[in-house]
Amino acid sequence: MVQSIFNATKLVNIYAYLGDVLLSRETFDQIPRKDTYTWNSMLSSYVRNGYYREAVNCVNEMLLASNVQPDFYTFPPVLKACRTIHDGTRLHCWVVKMGFQWDVFVAASLVHMYCRFGSFDIALKLFKDMPTRDMGCWNAVISGFCQNGNANETLSVVDDMRLEGVDMDAVTISSILPICAQKDDILHGMLIHLYVIKHGLEFDVFVSNAFIFMYAKFGKLECAQRIFDQMVVRDLVSWNSIIAVYEQNDCPHDALMFFYEMLGNKFQPDVLTLVSLASTIAQTRDSLSGKSIHGFSIRRCWIMEDTIIGNAVVDMYAKIGALDPARKVFEELSCKDVISWNTMITGYAQNGLADAAIEVYRMMKDCEDFTPNQGTWVSILPAYAHIGALIDGMRIHGQVLKVGIDTDVFLGTCLVDLYGKCGRLGDAMFMFYEVPRVSPVPWNVIISCHGLHGHGENCMQLFRDMLDEGVMPDHVTFLSLLSACSHSGLVDQGKWCFDVMQHNYGMKPTLKHYGCMVDLFGRAGQLDVAYNFIERMPMRPDASVWGALLGACRTHGNVELGKKVSDRLFEVDSENVGYYVLMSNLYAKFGRWERVDEVRSLARDRGLRKTPGWSSIDLHSRIEVFYTGNRTHSQHEEIYKELAILNAKMKSLGYTPDYNFVLQDVEDDEKENILTSHSERLAIMYGILNTPPRTPIRIYKNLRVCGDCHNVTKFISKIMEREIIVRDSNRFHHFKDGICSCGDYW
């Protein structure tokens, strides 16, 4: 039995301090004659533990009770609750009525609350009208602006404060450092660091934590680490920050090391630790750890309560490539926000599953609760670009223009990519000149678009323009350039780029760069050069490098080298069906059917199935897909009939079918039928039948276009007087008047 109100109230406070609000309330309820001190304690118990709604209800109860009067301790904590639940005007009236408006603690709480509501006029008026201001009042308005992301207003208040001769304290510093990080203002950040040292504030935990975060944003890992090392006392935020430093700067193993060290120091991870950890695991692609993180957040019930951790887990699974678990977590999120949808769409798009990305985007649009934003468009546009859905992509462009954010560098770059990949180079160039071009990314995209169209010389010119504008190329720039040179037969320029990246920019080529070089030599028929190049590589060639050479052996018909290369290739990758197909194609070209069977049965024994070839066409906002030999389409009879008529016309103009591209050992008549039913021809004929004369036809083929279809498309473009743009898995083929823009080099 507790002896006095005073002691009973002490217990309310102790339970609050220990985080047990229920026990705190139980004790409070048992006190028969509660005084102001008792009520104030209960209120702060709620607020301290995040029970904001309850705090507001409790203060209403108190204000209506006749036997007790609030004092200047009553309002500050409740106003803190009000700003979080966005409901404080009524309480402000009470404050005024009771005459506590100009108590410095109360006034500071009011100012901060109105800043957080975004009602800056009210906040500033209150601030200016205060009869006395202390440090807390200045900080209330400064942090209020900061937390609403109003960087410029914040800095102007800081200037006013210093003009009045008031020095910044630790609270001011830790409020404004995130603004320096947000504005990428290294100079001010470092000046503040000097100020902190001069004023002896460097041992404040909040200040140190804010510096760790700021230096991490600037990419200055050593500075962040030095501050962390010098800290005398570290809290959970310090550990979370140092983990995030390494996670955000692509050093997942260091991030994990600090996580284990944190556990060793007896700190329990919180939601924020888990969010960083999920991103870390996504980088290491360790699916087992991914499952542990997911399990941990389920056991703590965080995934149910916190959308951010849910989104982080969806993102983690998607980055690991585990789309089914990602989708399951996404479906089960109790509260989805726009970012949840964007994460799921990006997950599918980045794993090449454009159809699934589009399906999720449609579901999102059907939900009236969510309005697509910049993030949504940045995630869906690459999916449309991937499948060549120009009309859908243009619809997004329309929405972007309506909102007026078409010069956003991320969106602009996605639009450049869309137009480039959909065969509209002119529109891509137009968009490119609309976006800011200080980062190499838009340059890389436009160079890669020109490369896909076989315009190698344009790519070299763009590269020169980029350097003239003072933009630093990165690894991707050189990949785009090398690939462009390779598709355009610019062997010397390709060699020059490879040399420049190493000697002028000090970049070490990656496997991908080596792969491009092999492709460059291989396509140009310099098979021995390519082979010797691989032999001299300073790292172990992977399947893509050998695969590039095997493709060249197929194009240039070198069976002996092809055999040698495929042996090396299957040593490093025996699971990729594409390489078996390439090898069997090579044997088929020379009629070595026994070898063809051998390679095919090898692939079969390993449980590999050939990817079926298909082509698609985007007509009247509907994507029609044709598989090779398709006879189920509603117009298939008409399509085949027209193709037969076309065949006869082509032959009169000198066309002879190239049976090298038939991979079955059958009679010539049958070989001709097989060629006629290739998916790209079905899609082109469908386009011709369903669009007005002379309109261009754009189709997409999931594999590489076969040589015979390439030849036939030239004839079709002449006979039918159509411009035909075919995008395959490799590049663009632009046919007009019987000629292909690639000059038959691809």
Added chain:
DNA sequence: TTAGGGTTAG
């Protein structure tokens, strides 16, 4: 430790 203003995330 009955009160205001501070740091970290998808």
